[in-house]
Amino acid sequence: MNDRSADYIIRGGLVARGSGITREDIIVKDGKIRANDGRYREADAGRIIDASGVYVLPGIVDAHNHPVYADRIETFSMSAAFGGITTVIPFIANRRREGVEGTVSDMIREFQDEAAATSYLDYAIHAILLGDDDVDEQVPELMDMGVISFKMYMTYPRRGMMMPDERMLRAMELAAADGGIAMVHAENGYCIDYLVDRAIEAGNTGREHYAPSQPRILEIEAANRAATYAQVTGCPLYIVHLSAREMIGVLERFRGGDVRLFAETCPQYLDLTNKAMLDFGALAKIGPPLREREDNEAMWRGLSSHLIDTIASDFCGHKRSQKGSYDFEGEPDGEGSIFDATFGGNWAEQMLCVAYHEGVNKGRITLPRLVQVMCENPAKIFGLYPQKGSLDPGADADIALFDPAARHTLSAEAQHCVADFTMFEGKEVIGQPVLTMQRGEIIVENGVMHRPKGRANYLPGNRDLAAYAPAGYKVL
């Protein structure tokens, strides 16, 4: 082979990194991005990809998803690839609540087998530590497997998911000692159960009673508590899916201390409000609940002011029929109790479009900041950078070409997952991914999947690189 032969030259695009936007050609050879030092000649390239008029972005790293329901890793990763995502980090938990024996590490080994056979995208893994997990045994075992991030629920005690505080402290201590990172779903589950009981007793089980049963103070309280535990144990902490505007104050308080505190929000908390719950009932049931317009704006300000570090999808992949499989009989306008409906939504494929349209097109954040929060920072926080999340020489050639002028309407029909509804149905946006490349292979181009499943690599988190300050990380 001629040393001057690139596999691809992506020519004439505007290349967006966290550090800024430049017009340059991107050279791809043997799965990696190569230095554009004049060595690679267009005449010898396998293919020239004309990127004039489009942005060249690092592939999106979606650090929050649950492909364990109707959509498993196969269809979830396919859908994600169409949305410009190239790396996914699913959450895996033990399944004793469903009567399936085995530890979380057993479940992760099973998931790795499934993903090796069926995933379209490279993946790392977060472990969920549930209340019945033996953290002393599991944390070291998981670390040895390259699983370095441990999510704990501060809510859902009656679903058998909540991690008691004293064991959360122990898990944080173990993770901190070994270069790991804790993650929390910050809501006070005891208070939620109390309020839900009172609502049910009063016969208030309609959709309008959902948000009042999960008030913002419970998110704020739990986040303060988790950040306090992080400070006590010295464990880096990542708070998932921020939704309430007061969470910015929590970040401001703890970023002044010794805590390495990272925060995520999601497209639903950036663009949807409780009106979606009132309009669509069970389909819009997520935890934390959709809140108000001022909360959306606070999330954007948190992103632009470098207090919120990432945007992720929290994809759950339920079908309509699974959201309300009680009196609703699959219909969200039925009369079942909202408290019996399933949690979760599915919009990984639409995430970049929503974030770009609402963020960049509307002037709330810059495109380089979008690249920081959707590509660089999730890779940095979870020990995958600079292999992932970067367009610099030596990085994996994981690339999304994005047409900023493409006007289109989001719909469940247009998504490639099994899940058959989205709260962004009918939303008009400008901007669309048009080509997704991973490790130098074109996976999706012009709406067509070009690669077979089962091509993914497992990405062990590098604990020496994890949890270092993300781009733009602000210490107050």
Ligand SMILES: [Zn+2]
């Ligand atoms: Zn989640």
